[in-house]
Amino acid sequence: MSLTTSTILICAGGACISAGEKSVKDAFEEELKKYGLDEAVRIIETGCMGACTLGPIAVIYPDGVFYQKLTPEAAKEIVEEHILKGRIVEKYLYRAPEGKPVPKVHEEVPFFKKQVKIVTRNLGIIDPTKIEEYIARDGYFALAKALQMKPEDVIKEIKDSGLRGRGGAGFPTGLKWEFAAKQKAEKKFVVCNADEGDPGAFMDRSVLEGDPHAVIEGMAIAAYAVGAQKGFVYVRAEYPLAIERLSIALEQAREYGFLGENIMGTNFSFDIEIRIGAGAFVCGEETALMASIEGERGQPRVKPPYPVEKGLWGYPTVINNVETLANVPWIIRNGAKEFRKYGTESSPGTKVFALAGKVKNTGLVEVPMGITLRELIYEIGGGIVGDKKLKAIQTGGPSGGCIPAEYIDTPVDFESLQKLGAIMGSGGMIVMDEDDCMVDVARFFLEFTVEESCGKCTPCREGTKKMLEILEKITSGEGTEEDIEELEKLANVIKDTSLCGLGQTAPNPVLSTLRYFRDEYLAHVREKKCPAKKCKALISYVIDPEKCVGCTACARVCPVQCISGQVRQPHTISQAECVRCGSCIEVCRFGAISKVTPALPVEEAVE
Amino acid sequence: MGKVKSLEELMKIKEQVLKELQLRGETGKRGKITVAMGTCGIAAGAKETLKAIVEALSEYNVSDVSVVQSGCMGLCEVEPTVEVRLEGQEPIVYGRVTPENARRIVKMHILEGRVVEDMVIRRGEA
DSSP states (O other): OOOOSEEEEEEOSHHHHHTTHHHHHHHHHHHHHHTTOTTTEEEEEESOOSOGGGOSOEEEETTTEEEOSOOHHHHHHHIIIIIHHOOOOGGGBEEOTTSOEESOHHHHOHHHHTOOOSTTTTTTTSOTTOHHHHHHTTTTHHHHHHHTSOHHHHHHHHHHHTOBOTTTTOOBHHHHHHHHHHOOOSOOEEEEEEOOOSTTOOHHHHHHHHOHHHHHHHHHHHHHHHTOSEEEEEEOTTOHHHHHHHHHHHHHHHHTTSSBSSGGGSSOOBEEEEEEOOSOGGGGSHHHHHHHHTTSOOOOOOSSSOTTTSOGGGSOEEEEEHHHHHHHHHHHHHOHHHHTTSBOSSSBSEEEEEEEESBSSOEEEEEETTOBHHIIIIIISOSBGGGOOEEEEEESGGGOEEEEGGGTTOBOSHHHHHHTTOOOTTSEEEEEETTOOHHHHHHHHHHHHHHHOOSSSHHHHHHHHHHHHHHHHHHTTOOOHHHHHHHHHHHHHHHHHOSSHHHHHTTHHHHHHHHHHHHHHHHHHHSOOOTTSOOGGGOEEEEOTTTOOOOOHHHHHOTTOOEEOOTTSOOEEOTTTOOOOOHHHHHOSSSOEEEESSOOOOOOOOO | OOOOOSHHHHHHHHHHHHHHHHHTTOSOOOEEEEEEOSHHHHHTTHHHHHHHHHHHHHHTTOOSEEEEEESOOSOGGGOSOEEEEETTSOOEEEOSOOHHHHHHHIIIIIISOOOOGGGEEEESOO
16 A cells, blocks of 8 residues: 555646646646655546646545646645645635635536536546556446356346447447347457547547546447457547557556456457557448458448448447447446436436537536536536527537527437437537527538548539538628528438438538528528628628727737728728738727628729 | 456455545545644654554555645644544644554544543644
8 A cells, every 4th residue: 555645636638738737747746756745645647527628627635626727836836735734725726607716616516516427437536547446446347247147138238228329320239239149150349439530529539548448348348248259449540648548458458357368267258459540530430440440441331231240351340439338337337227317218328528619618528318408508518608699509510410599408318409400429519609600610510521521422522512612602702592592402412312421411510500590591692791790701890980099909910901090090991901810809909890791892992 | 467367356456446546535534634744744753654644544444534744733842743633523633643653543543433642732623
């Protein structure tokens, strides 16, 4: 037993690392050494704690005090004050909206209080590079339990739990396993799909970085249930930290005999290899993913046959998403009945969401399904930045759709979101306010799908490109009403005729914005207006001579020198030269500059 | 570490590490032992005292009491000083706590609930 008194848990999730976690950790270490406490106080880098907006964050135990927005100087102060003298350093505490500091966030702040942790239960608690800590939190007990059950009973438990694919499509996991188990074949495979590619989604990355053993254990249980001997984790090349921590975890699992020959003294043998993704969005589609693992170019093929019949090298293959697999050990340990206590009848359990966009508390949250969007955005997410008006919530990334603000009381489950023309998706949730132009949002996602279309089938290769061209025409003020009709027609054809999920769902952002925000499209084509004042071709920046005091701040930041005027005299913007970058609005302290739509006519060049 | 062959072995690993995890202070603690670790305390041997306390707790399988260090309590002449706070009892400060005395405190006060009278420096809140 090592000699530890206090423990400093530092969040080493991707967002906190970007915010400077390493320098904070070094400062903690240096300071502890200075006081000769480096043996008595442990520093542990954990997985993502979820409160990414507040990073870098640390929790000091045994008192469980949560510090946010840390800097190396802050680390120094915390060691001197908190660790040495036991005094809480108030200025680095989380502050409630009413301004009072909260030392123990997990008990008091809705962002933490309203969450239910199944998949993310170890994130921020254990050191992901130490298998012993995973075991201490009941790790590998589910595998031990499963190995004493019959494979069909393991499948029955998962079926009874009602667990559905967390990659976004929501296919019943137990059913998938059952299909695979029934196949007669000399070899079978289990694949973990960690090719998370949706813009703004980072759930799978956080789980792999923060609790890799949960995924390994889930895969081993799946392999035992369906009779597979070999597994692959297909991780994006863009997730180096996840790959590193998963490699360490695999090594440890082999050492302890949870992978390899005769696992835990039984005659079940199973091992896992990491395959690094080819860096294409389409590789997350299961048939393309398999082609990629086999060393081919990652392109989808027609289904059926489904992977459970003919998968990798023609053998039955179960493909599950990271989050789906991370649920499995919990279900086996606690039973299907316990799992069904959370969520709804048709969507049991929890869902991990990556909150992004115009919401105050961006980050990673795990909530019971059936929670309303209102609770998710306003209570857990803390509302909209600057208390602006919510316009829409985008779920499911490039395959998903936008849910307008009036449906804010919709419960979050597979069916309810589908009814609204959106999808659950993998868990990316982008919150949009009044300053977001919905035509522009559709254009952004189409740009992404055009970039990522693999080109194998014509509807997707040519169709998405054509849709993007029309959207660009509309946002640049050249669109007509016929264009909107054309767009809709194209979208429906592409949806029906594409080969794989990428193409079939690529039109969703267009269709859902047309469904709920057609007026914005019409404003763009009829009046050449952009209601959100976002599309550059349709807006102008103007200076109100009444408010302008002639401080020259705007003229000094303008990158194209299009603002002119005498000191202490109202300035003017030359519309012909203005590139609509918005720098002037940001520096004006008098609120004299505003955006107008439609764009002003360009003044005649003065000779 | 060899391969885990049985549930019993897995259980053993869990119990070993759980103690350590719990010392991180998940809720549900019965009490807290504070060792004064100012320069004065360390000079008087507080590090050995601290070590003795942690070892004794581990030896007696006590996992519901946390051990923390603080700065100087201002009782420099009787260092090393140790404060014991158990739920529902007034805090007790012990002075001149050698490693040997530290073991006595753990055994008597923490396990048996009896104050080690001959070492008490202060009772109640400072």
